[in-house]
Amino acid sequence: MIKVLFFGPVAERIGNNSLQVEHRPGIRLQDVRDELAAQYPQAFEIVCFAAANGEHVRDMSLPLADSSEVAFMARFSGG
Amino acid sequence: MKDAVRIQQEDFSQDEEIRLLQASSKRMGGIATFLGCARDFSEGREVSEITFDAYGSMALSELNRLRSDAIEKYGLLDARIVHRIGTVKGGENIVFIAAGAEHRVAALEACRWMIDELKQRVPIWKKEITPQGDAWVTPHP
Numbered sequence: 001m002i003k004v005l006f007f008g009p010v011a012e013r014i015g016n017n018s019l020q021v022e023h024r025p026g027i028r029l030q031d032v033r034d035e036l037a038a039q040y041p042q043a044f045e046i047v048c049f050a051a052a053n054g055e056h057v058r059d060m061s062l063p064l065a066d067s068s069e070v071a072f073m074a075r076f077s078g079g
Numbered sequence: 080m081k082d083a084v085r086i087q088q089e090d091f092s093q094d095e096e097i098r099l100l101q102a103s104s105k106r107m108g109g110i111a112t113f114l115g116c117a118r119d120f121s122e123g124r125e126v127s128e129i130t131f132d133a134y135g136s137m138a139l140s141e142l143n144r145l146r147s148d149a150i151e152k153y154g155l156l157d158a159r160i161v162h163r164i165g166t167v168k169g170g171e172n173i174v175f176i177a178a179g180a181e182h183r184v185a186a187l188e189a190c191r192w193m194i195d196e197l198k199q200r201v202p203i204w205k206k207e208i209t210p211q212g213d214a215w216v217t218p219h220p
Contacts (some may be wrong), residue, residue, distance in 0.1 A: 008132040008204030009215035051202070054137040071134055071202070077216040078131070078138075078162060078203025079115050079174050079194055 001019035002032060002064055005071040006043070023066040030060035032070060048071045080187035082157065084142045086133060088165040090172055090191050100179045103157040111190035113176040117157030121216075124209045129173070131164040134202035138162075141201045145193060153189035154219065155180050160193065 002065045011017050021032050029050055037044035051056045051071040054062065064070065081099065093197045094116060101107060127194045146158045154177050174197070174202075178189040198218065205216045 005134065007134050007202065008206070011132070012183075012215070041115070049202075051134070051137055054140060055122045056200075069188045071137070073202055074204065074215070075218050076198060076200070076202055077218045078133070078201050 001067065002027070003067075003069045004032065004036065006069070007070060007073060008073060008077075009046055009074045010043050013046070014040050023064070023068075027059070027064050029057060029062045029064060029070060031074060032064065033060065036072070043074065046074045047072045048075045081085040084139065084146050085161045086142070086164055087161065088119050088163065090163070090197055091161045091175055093172075093175055096161060096177055098151040099131055100157050100177045101202035104179065106181055107156050107179040108181050110177060110179045112178075113174070113181070113190050113194045114172060115167050115170050115194070117173055121207055122151050124207075124211060126169055126207045126209050127167045127186065128166055128208045130206045131173075132167050132204045132206070133162075135164075137201050138219060139184075140203045142197070145200060147197055149189045149193050150190070150197075151179065153178070153180065153185045155185060155189055158189065158193065160197070162201075164203065181185070 004019045006014050022056050053057055142160050149158050157179045159177045176193050178186045180186040185186050208213055
């Protein structure tokens with residue numbers, strides 16, 4: 001399984017802090033994003049950044065291993 | 080000894096952070112600090128408190144990387160960053176950044192760079208609680 005985390009405004013729009021997506025061979029970060037964006041379009045309207053295993057990811061073609069932790073995040077507003 | 084980079088619910092002491100920074104090197108000739116506070120008024124509305132959500136483990140590792148990058152980029156002797164999460168009331172402290180260098184220019188520039196980078200790189204989100212309702216803050220450029 002792939003654990004997907006949500007925070008702040010994205011978590012609020014999804015109504016959950018985390019979801020699980022089934023891992024399949026060759027699955028990429030973009031596939032997870034596409035799958036969830038279709039289910040939660042309002043939440044993904046504000047998604048600007050993605051992370052895999054706690055690191056920023058810019059290349060959405062990143063292949064994901066089983067048990068990966070990914071996050072789809074809105075623009076940050078700390079400080 | 081408190082870590083140089085922390086994310087915590089409780090308030091912090093600027094004096095203590097500066098004392099710890101200063102104790103790290105006697106070559107330090109300049110210390111620049113930034114203190115971010117919670118405003119009680121924003122976008123024309125009263126704000127009673129602010130709540131913060133964070134991707135805790137990633138935020139801490141990004142803050143540590145930010146500190147290391149600043150030390151390397153500006154040749155700092157040391158730097159400290161503390162960010163609060165949870166609930167912060169109007170007028171209270173949110174974030175403290177301190178940069179120590181041999182001379183003032185590096186300290187001042189590094190301090191400014193760290194708070195600007197923090198806003199771009201560190202996964203923390205703030206929500207303003209107002210009498211009219213709650214709203215996640217849309218970042219300013």
